[in-house]
Amino acid sequence: xxLELVCPAGTPAALRAAIDAGADTVYCGFRDCTNAxxxxxxxFDTAEMAEGVRYAHxxxxxxxxxxxxxxxxxxxxPWHRAIDNARVAxxxxxxxxxxxxxxxxxxxxxxxxxxxxxxASASNELSINWFRDRFDIKRVVxxxxxxxxxxxxxxxxxxxxxxxxxxxxxxxxxEGRCFLSSYMxxxxxxxxxxxxxxxxxxxxxxGDQTLSQLGGVTLNRFGKGEPAAYPTxxxxxxxxHGRASYLFEEPVALNAIDILEELRDAGVTAxxxxxxxxxxxxxxxxxxxxxxxxxxxxxxxxxxANQLAAVAEGGKETHGAYKKGWR
Amino acid sequence: xxxxxxxxxxxxxxxxxxxxxxRRDFYFRLADEADVDVVYLGEVVCSKREVxxxxxxxxxxxxxxxxxxxxxxxxxxxxxxxxxxxxxRALAQSGAMVEANDVACLQAISxxxxxxxxxxxxxxxxxxxxxxxxxxxxxxxxxxxxAPALKVLAGRSTVENEILVxxxxxxxxxxxxxHARSHGLSKDACQFVCGLDAxxxxxxxxxxxxxxxxxxxxxxSNGYLVLLQDLAALQAMGVTHFRLSPQDVDMVAVAAxxxxxxxxxxxxxxxxxxxxxxxxxxxxxxxxxxxxxxxAWVNKTLAPA
Amino acid sequence: MQRAAxxxxxxxxxxxxxxxxxxxxxxxxxxxxxxxLVKEFGRLDPxxxxxxxxxxxxxFKIAYGNGRMDVAVLTGxxxxxxxxxxxxxxxxxxxxxxxxxxxxxxFFTRDLQVTGSTAVxxxxxxxxxxxxxxxRDDxxxxxxxxxxxxRRIGRRLDGIAGWARRQAIAFHRTLHxxxxxxxxxxxxxxxLRQEVTALTARLAKLDVRQQKRAxxxxxxxx
Numbered sequence: 001x002x003l004e005l006v007c008p009a010g011t012p013a014a015l016r017a018a019i020d021a022g023a024d025t026v027y028c029g030f031r032d033c034t035n036a037x038x039x040x041x042x043x044f045d046t047a048e049m050a051e052g053v054r055y056a057h058x059x060x061x062x063x064x065x066x067x068x069x070x071x072x073x074x075x076x077x078p079w080h081r082a083i084d085n086a087r088v089a090x091x092x093x094x095x096x097x098x099x100x101x102x103x104x105x106x107x108x109x110x111x112x113x114x115x116x117x118x119x120a121s122a123s124n125e126l127s128i129n130w131f132r133d134r135f136d137i138k139r140v141v142x143x144x145x146x147x148x149x150x151x152x153x154x155x156x157x158x159x160x161x162x163x164x165x166x167x168x169x170x171x172x173x174x175e176g177r178c179f180l181s182s183y184m185x186x187x188x189x190x191x192x193x194x195x196x197x198x199x200x201x202x203x204x205x206x207g208d209q210t211l212s213q214l215g216g217v218t219l220n221r222f223g224k225g226e227p228a229a230y231p232t233x234x235x236x237x238x239x240x241h242g243r244a245s246y247l248f249e250e251p252v253a254l255n256a257i258d259i260l261e262e263l264r265d266a267g268v269t270a271x272x273x274x275x276x277x278x279x280x281x282x283x284x285x286x287x288x289x290x291x292x293x294x295x296x297x298x299x300x301x302x303x304x305a306n307q308l309a310a311v312a313e314g315g316k317e318t319h320g321a322y323k324k325g326w327r
Numbered sequence: 328x329x330x331x332x333x334x335x336x337x338x339x340x341x342x343x344x345x346x347x348x349x350r351r352d353f354y355f356r357l358a359d360e361a362d363v364d365v366v367y368l369g370e371v372v373c374s375k376r377e378v379x380x381x382x383x384x385x386x387x388x389x390x391x392x393x394x395x396x397x398x399x400x401x402x403x404x405x406x407x408x409x410x411x412x413x414x415x416r417a418l419a420q421s422g423a424m425v426e427a428n429d430v431a432c433l434q435a436i437s438x439x440x441x442x443x444x445x446x447x448x449x450x451x452x453x454x455x456x457x458x459x460x461x462x463x464x465x466x467x468x469x470x471x472x473x474a475p476a477l478k479v480l481a482g483r484s485t486v487e488n489e490i491l492v493x494x495x496x497x498x499x500x501x502x503x504x505x506h507a508r509s510h511g512l513s514k515d516a517c518q519f520v521c522g523l524d525a526x527x528x529x530x531x532x533x534x535x536x537x538x539x540x541x542x543x544x545x546x547x548s549n550g551y552l553v554l555l556q557d558l559a560a561l562q563a564m565g566v567t568h569f570r571l572s573p574q575d576v577d578m579v580a581v582a583a584x585x586x587x588x589x590x591x592x593x594x595x596x597x598x599x600x601x602x603x604x605x606x607x608x609x610x611x612x613x614x615x616x617x618x619x620x621x622x623a624w625v626n627k628t629l630a631p632a
Numbered sequence: 633m634q635r636a637a638x639x640x641x642x643x644x645x646x647x648x649x650x651x652x653x654x655x656x657x658x659x660x661x662x663x664x665x666x667x668x669l670v671k672e673f674g675r676l677d678p679x680x681x682x683x684x685x686x687x688x689x690x691x692f693k694i695a696y697g698n699g700r701m702d703v704a705v706l707t708g709x710x711x712x713x714x715x716x717x718x719x720x721x722x723x724x725x726x727x728x729x730x731x732x733x734x735x736x737x738x739f740f741t742r743d744l745q746v747t748g749s750t751a752v753x754x755x756x757x758x759x760x761x762x763x764x765x766x767x768r769d770d771x772x773x774x775x776x777x778x779x780x781x782x783r784r785i786g787r788r789l790d791g792i793a794g795w796a797r798r799q800a801i802a803f804h805r806t807l808h809x810x811x812x813x814x815x816x817x818x819x820x821x822x823x824l825r826q827e828v829t830a831l832t833a834r835l836a837k838l839d840v841r842q843q844k845r846a847x848x849x850x851x852x853x854x
Contacts, residue, residue, distance in 0.1 A: 011762040013731070039735070040751055041676060041758030071451040073476035100453020124406045126416065126431035133434070134457070145502035150407060173546075174405045177446060178499040179471045183548060183621035184538075186614065188471055191450065198751040203739055212739075215620055218532045222740075230736045234499075238530040238539065240509040247505055247530055247541070280731040280761050311734075327503050327514035 003260065003294055004270035006064070006163060007287045010042045014280045015052040019061050021284045022291030026056060027064040027095060028276065029193075034082040035066045036119055037276040038193030049089035062092040068117035070098040070176070070190045080104055087112055095141065096120075097176050102135040115139040115163070119176035119190075128158045139163055141272065144171050144254065145321045152266035161269040166256040167286055167308065168274025170320050172234055172249045180233035184215035196232040212236075255317040257293050257306050262322075264297070282311050334562055334589040336582060337365035337489060339572040340401035340426070342497065342542055344376050344522040347383055353573065354387035358394040361582045365568065366391050367426055369401035369418075371446070372500070372545045374411045375517070397424070404428040404446035404500045405544070426467070433461060440464040445491065446500065450476065452483065459486055465568065470496045470552070473618045474564075474629050481565030488565055492554040493581060494572025495527060495540055495547035496612065496621055505530075505541045514544070526575035537610070538622065548622060550610035555595045555602065557616065558588050560629035576605050595628075640687040640722040651690055652705045658770075659703050665770060669763040673701035676759060679715040679752045682706065687721045694756070716748035716756070731761045 007023035009015035018026045029035025031043040044052065053063045065086035071079045079098070083105050086094050094112060096102050097119035105114055118141040122128045131137050139161035142151060146164075155162050173180070178195075182188040185200040196214050204211040212220045212231040219236030222228045229235040229251040238247045256263060256271070263271065271294075273286050289308055296302065309317060321327065338357060341350065357366060368387065370377045388398050400423045402415050412431055419425055419435035427433055428444035442465040443449055443458050449466050458466060465487035468477060472490065481488040504514035506521040506528060521528075527540035527547055537549040551574065554561065558569065569589065571581055584602055587593035614623030646654070663670050678697025685691070691706035693714070718725070724743040727733050735757045739746055746753045 010758065013762050013764050039758060040755035041672070041762070070448055071453065073451045073479035076451060076453055098448065098451070098454060099457050100451050100455070103453055103457050120430075121405070122430060124412050124429070124431050126412050126434040127406075127429060130430050130434035130437075134461075145405075146407060153409075172503050173499040173501045177404075177448060177469075179469070179496075179615075179621065180498050180539075180546065182471055182615070183496070183498050186618065186620035186623070190448065190471065198735075198754040199749075201750040203746065203750065210739075217536070217538055217622075218534045221533050224740075224742045226740075228740050230739070237533055239533060239535070240528055240530050240541065244533055245509070247508060248501075248503070248546075277735060277758075279734045279737075279757075280764075282734055321502060 002298060003264055003268065004163075005287065005290055005294060006270045006272045007283060008168075008273055008276040008278070009052070009283070010037065010039075010276040010278070011280070012044060012048045012052055014276075014283045015063070016055055017280045018283050018287050019056055019059055021287035023061060023287050025062040025064060025092070025270070026052070027066055027272075028052065029066045029068075030082050030085065032078055032082070033191065033193045034069055034079050036068050036117075036189065036193050036195075037066075038069075039198060039277055042277060046085040046089055049086070049091065053090045053092075057090075063089075064093045064095055064115065065089070065091040066095040066117065067101060068095050068097040068119045068176075069193045070119075071100060072191045076100065076104070080108075083109065083112070093138070102131070102137070106135050110136075113138050115141060117141055117176070118143055118165075118171075121174045121176045123174070125154060125157045128154065128160065132158065132160055139269065143175060145174065148259065148262050148266055148322050151263070151268060151322075155267035162267070163270040163272050164256075164263060164268050165254055165274055165320075166260075166263070166271035166290065168254055168278075170249055170252060170254045170318060178234070181214070184217045184233060186215070196230065201231055250316065250318075252316040252318045253308075253311075254320045255306065255308055256319065256322060257290065257308065259319065259322060260293060260297055278311075285311050334558075334566075335364040335487075335568045336362070336586055336589065337568050337570045338363050338367065338578070338582070339491065339494070339570045340367040340369055340371045341573045342372055342495075342545065342547070343525055343527060343573070343575070344373075344379075344519065344543065345525055346522065347379050349525070350380060351383040351387060353578070355390055356579060357582075358387075358390040358396065361579045362586045363396060363571070363582050365397045365399060367399045367401045367570075369426075371401050371404050371428055371444075373504070373521070373543045374403055374406075374408065374414070376519070376521075376543075377414075399424045399426050399442055401426040401444060402428050402432050404444070404497075405502065406431050407502065433458075437461045442489075443467060445469050445497065449480070452479065455480055455484065459484075465489055467491075467568075467570065470498070471615050471621065474560075474616050475618070477561075477566070477616070478564045484565060487567045489568035489570055490561065490566055491552055491570045491572055492558065492561075493570075493585065494551055494574050495542075495549075496552050496615070497545060497547055497572075498539070498621070499546045501544045501546070504544050505546065506543045509541060548612055550612040550622065550624075551606055552613060553599070553602065553606075553611040554613055554616065555585065555588055555599050556627075557613070557629045558585070558595065562589070574606075576607075580605055637687070637721075637723060639726075640685065643685075643688045643690065643722065646690075648690060648705055648707060652707075655692070655703055655705050661770060662701070662703070666763050666765065669759070669765075670701045671699075672759045672762050673697075674699040676755050679749070679755070681748075681752060681756055682714040682717040683725060684717065684719040685722050685725060686719060714748060716746065716750075716752040718744060718746050718753065718756075720744040726767055728757065729760055729767060730765050733757065 004024045006025045007018040009018055009026045009028040015026050029043050056063045067082045079101050087109050093115050095115045095117045097117035114137045116131050116137045123143045128140050141163045144165050181195045187197050189195040200215045202213045209221050209223050214231045219231040234248040237244050391398050406412050406429050415432050416435045426442040426444040428446040443463045445467045467489040504517055507514050507517035510520045521543040527542045530539040530541050532538050540547040540549050584598040588595050588598045611624050612622055615621040617625040673696035681694045683692040693704045693706050695702050720743050735754045
């Protein structure tokens with residue numbers, strides 16, 4: 001079985017770059033609060049998404065639309081419109097998280113393929129089966145909290161296609177239910193689509209060091225050139241027992257490139273590269289490297305040397321929850 | 328629907344890892360002395376802790392029920408292990424009233440009445456409709472809910488509506504144990520260090536500001552959510568159940584103050600003055616409901632619905 | 633990015649009054665060659681961003697929003713402060729322009745200093761990333777009829793840059809003073825300076841002509 005390579009596109013140019021670099025599938029979002037990477041200057045309008053779909057389909061590739069935030073009570077329209085527009089743009093599937101949005105999509109566009117977003121935080125057999133039985137989802141994006149063995153068991157028992165994260169940011173919290181960013185900024189990632197919105201991020205010079213703050217809360221202090229991450233609350237340094245540390249997660253990137261065979265043997269359908277907010281160069285580099293590694297694996301050749309550290313967040317890499325010891 | 332219901336006071340599940348003895352004493356005292364209507368019981372944060380409560384949970388349930396309180400069994404907020412899923416399935420099938428905190432429970436219990444816990448995202452009408460259709464009889468809205476959203480949801484709800492009104496605000500759950508990490512340990516060999524902090528472990532910023540509280544795999548606010556000033560407005564919106572989350576303070580007294588304000592026996596200001604004495608140095612927060620950052624304290628009462 | 637260093641050297645030779653019309657030409661080229669990019673900047677919330685190049689004695693201003701986008705040379709009298717400011721070498725700015733720097737990374741790299749509104753800086757980077765830009769092609773295109781002399785300058789710059797790079801490698805390898813430059817760098821730089829001066833003078837004339845044409849009222853206008 002060939003692993004499908006699912007790649008991020010924050011812009012139409014990144015979509016083309018990902019396809020050209022060998023992505024089987026590209027995922028993207030609309031230019032509003034309906035997707036979880038709602039940063040200024042990023043994302044697609046309906047015409048751009050339709051153009052992206054055309055570009056992909058001409059080359060035999062696919063496009064997925066992420067509509068993976070949670071509507072605010074009294075204002076479901078943007079989310080319903082996003083599903084309708086994804087349909088108009090001709091995407092191959094929508095990636096959804098909210099129970100109400102799933103319900104809408106199923107009723108309104110029953111033949112539009114539905115994937116369950118990682119934001120739905122379905123991390124066990126019963127949860128996945130509930131979404132499968134209620135909303136006829138065809139694929140589940142598994143949270144970044146499972147070991148390879150757990151992934152294998154879920155694939156076996158749910159009978160659904162599964163998509164797992166292969167590269168990018170490590171989210172230590174159960175996704176879609178983390179309120180740390182809104183706790184500090186008042187803007188909710190769940191409904192506004194941006195964790196640590198740039199409008200609330202401040203970098204301050206403090207001597208020869210830089211302070212990063214979110215909503216006035218100091219999250220880190222570092223020297224120029226020291227590896228640091230964009231100040232989301234879970235990538236900050238906190239003081240416990242009088243000692244400062246990266247309490248939740250070090251500035252590292254998940255990189256599963258050297259366990260691709262394990263993931264394939266676990267029955268995984270697709271590998272997901274995280275990073276719609278990253279640059280086109282990142283997309284080219286990571287997608288190209290994974291394409292080569294997957295092709296080499298298919299031909300039964302030796303693994304490709306891993307050279308992705310340069311684009312990894314903080315310049316360091318981890319297998320995350322896939323391997324014991326991370327927890 | 329304002330005055331049709333007598334407002335119900337509830338005690339949320341104990342989030343911290345208290346010793347078995349401290350836990351039992353807490354629930355016995357609630358049964359004997361606290362004027363509350365519902366008590367949620369069960370481990371929400373970490374399944375490794377469950378074994379410590381196994382021997383006394385039946386006695387606690389019995390005592391609470393005998394005192395006329397509804398007991399609801401809370402489940403884990405994040406399940407990944409087979410035994411965790413099996414335990415949830417067994418509980419769902421035991422006939423107990425269950426608070427589902429992970430969608431997994433819904434798959435096991437959707438044909439029977441149940442409570443939707445605050446760890447299942449019910450932010451909008453579409454989700455509310457599906458959950459009610461699925462058998463929910465009460466929905467506890469997420470801690471992040473704002474007043475305008477709550478007004479819409481509680482106003483149209485055909486079931487009971489509950490929100491947290493006192494205690495540290497649950498902000499995230501994870502697979503990793505941060506309590507263990509803070510001691511240089513891993514989750515698998517954690518030595519139950521979370522038991523050392525009965526009210527959670529403070530995690531401060533680099534410049535020494537209190538901001539978060541660590542409780543095993545869970546992250547909480549450093550301050551206590553306090554909504555005494557807003558209880559009347561919340562009632563008017565259609566909130567029927569008011570949750571107090573157990574902290575290491577005199578919870579019977581905390582309950583009494585909330586009861587008195589809900590029953591209009593005491594002014595919110597007067598009750599707040601007394602609550603301040605009980606909560607000592609812990610800051611108060613109410614930002615989420617007021618549409619602000621959750622850590623903020625907004626010195627304002629919600630406009631009556 | 634040796635090429636960028638050479639560009640920086642060339643840019644440094646141009647006085648601000650001459651550079652300003654060049655940038656205006658660049659503005660028009662931008663609209664012609666990258667209408668999508670201009671449109672995208674126009675869609676953003678209005679903001680002003682200053683770009684300071686550490687290896688060139690010029691500062692630039694990008695103003696966008698309300699359907700517009702303009703690049704201008706900053707003179708001493710421009711009123712501060714902008715919504716955001718970026719400071720770095722020309723090479724770094726070209727990396728940014730050509731989509732090689734992440735918004736995550738832009739705040740942490742030693743080579744780039746970003747101050748002011750983070751939202752504005754992130755918006756600028758994300759928007760630049762929407763368009764595939766090759767600065768050399770754009771500069772060449774900007775000068776339309778002067779494309780050939782500009783390309784010649786570009787080649788000369790590339791030559792000097794390549795030579796400089798080789799020198800640097802040689803220097804590291806030997807650290808010997810006897811490895812004197814085999815080329816007359818001073819003469820080459822002089823030639824370059826002459827070409828740039830001639831070109832900028834012609835450009836200034838062109839700009840004045842274009843400006844006059846643009847200022848002429850359209851037929852039938854009130």
